[in-house]
Amino acid sequence: MRQLFLPMRIWDLPTRLFHWVLVALVLTSWISAKLNVMPLHVLSGLSIMTLLIFRLIWGIIGSDTARFTHFLKSPAAAIRHLLALTRREPDTEVGHNAAGGWMVLGLLGILSVQVGSGLCANDDVMTEGPLALIVGKDLSDWLTHIHHLNFVLIEIAVVLHVLAIVTYRVLKGHNLLLPMITGRKRLPGATAAPRMMHPMLGLAVFVLSAAVVVLFVRSVS
Ligand code: HEM
Numbered sequence: 421m422r423q424l425f426l427p428m429r430i431w432d433l434p435t436r437l438f439h440w441v442l443v444a445l446v447l448t449s450w451i452s453a454k455l456n457v458m459p460l461h462v463l464s465g466l467s468i469m470t471l472l473i474f475r476l477i478w479g480i481i482g483s484d485t486a487r488f489t490h491f492l493k494s495p496a497a498a499i500r501h502l503l504a505l506t507r508r509e510p511d512t513e514v515g516h517n518a519a520g521g522w523m524v525l526g527l528l529g530i531l532s533v534q535v536g537s538g539l540c541a542n543d544d545v546m547t548e549g550p551l552a553l554i555v556g557k558d559l560s561d562w563l564t565h566i567h568h569l570n571f572v573l574i575e576i577a578v579v580l581h582v583l584a585i586v587t588y589r590v591l592k593g594h595n596l597l598l599p600m601i602t603g604r605k606r607l608p609g610a611t612a613a614p615r616m617m618h619p620m621l622g623l624a625v626f627v628l629s630a631a632v633v634v635l636f637v638r639s640v641s
């Protein structure tokens with residue numbers, strides 16, 4: 421008998437907004453650095469810092485599918501998942517799959533290193549991250565080097581990330597992109613719906629995260 425698939429909300433609005441604004445800001449950070457528009461670069465970097473703080477808190481108190489405890493599975497589960505990559509089967513995943521969870525952690529981790537090193541970086545001309553003077557010139561120069569190197573890691577990770585989405589489409593016939601846009605996905609009728617938090621809680625967490633960044637920058641400059 422064919423299983424009945426029904427639309428279900430799996431990604432809340434805050435998580436989807438987080439994702440697409442993050443994509444826009446990473447592009448802005450990259451282009452502004454290349455064009456040497458440094459005030460915009462620092463602003464967009466601090467905005468990414470706000471998003472990362474937001475995502476950390478949302479990963480603890482947000483909707484089920486956004487929570488770290490929901491999507492971080494054992495490395496063995498991730499490997500088992502990857503070994504079945506070529507198997508065409510219906511998509512029954514509520515949120516990130518076991519391998520995707522590690523990808524999310526990796527992306528958030530390298531973006532945090534980029535922000536952390538950027539805060540201490542300098543360009544030897546006019547621009548200094550808000551912590552550059554505090555850490556001293558030698559450490560700031562070294563962290564500027566890390567800032568450059570880590571961006572190469574980000575480029576590689578983003579290419580792999582997009583390739584993974586395409587691979588799921590081609591090999592398994594799973595469309596991961598549409599749910600990240602609409603929030604909805606067709607799942608077997610018997611699937612338990614994940615608990616969704618109110619978007620206003622997301623807004624409150626975002627305002628708190630922005631306040632933390634503003635207070636941080638004010639307190640060090
Ligand atoms: C700068 C580029 C990008 C970065 C830094 C990035 C980062 C991320 C992060 C951190 C997540 C986890 C979302 C969460 O749980 O909060 C994610 C998920 C996702 N991203 Fe991206 N992303 C980028 C570009 C893209 C692009 C261009 C696409 C479209 C093809 C895309 C499609 C997706 C999808 C479909 C998911 C959900 C995957 C799943 O179902 O497990 N991303 N991305």
Ligand code: HEM
Pocket residue numbers: 446449450453454461462464465466468469534535537538539540541542543544547548549550564567568571574
């Ligand atoms: C608070 C956050 C950030 C601050 C204060 C900051 C600061 C800086 C500074 C001072 C430089 C110049 C270094 C030099 O001339 O050698 C730089 C370069 C660069 N930053 Fe950032 N940054 C931040 C976040 C980011 C983020 C989030 C990204 C990307 C996701 C990024 C990507 C880059 C790149 C690619 C360069 C090198 C551009 C080039 O010369 O080729 N930065 N950043």
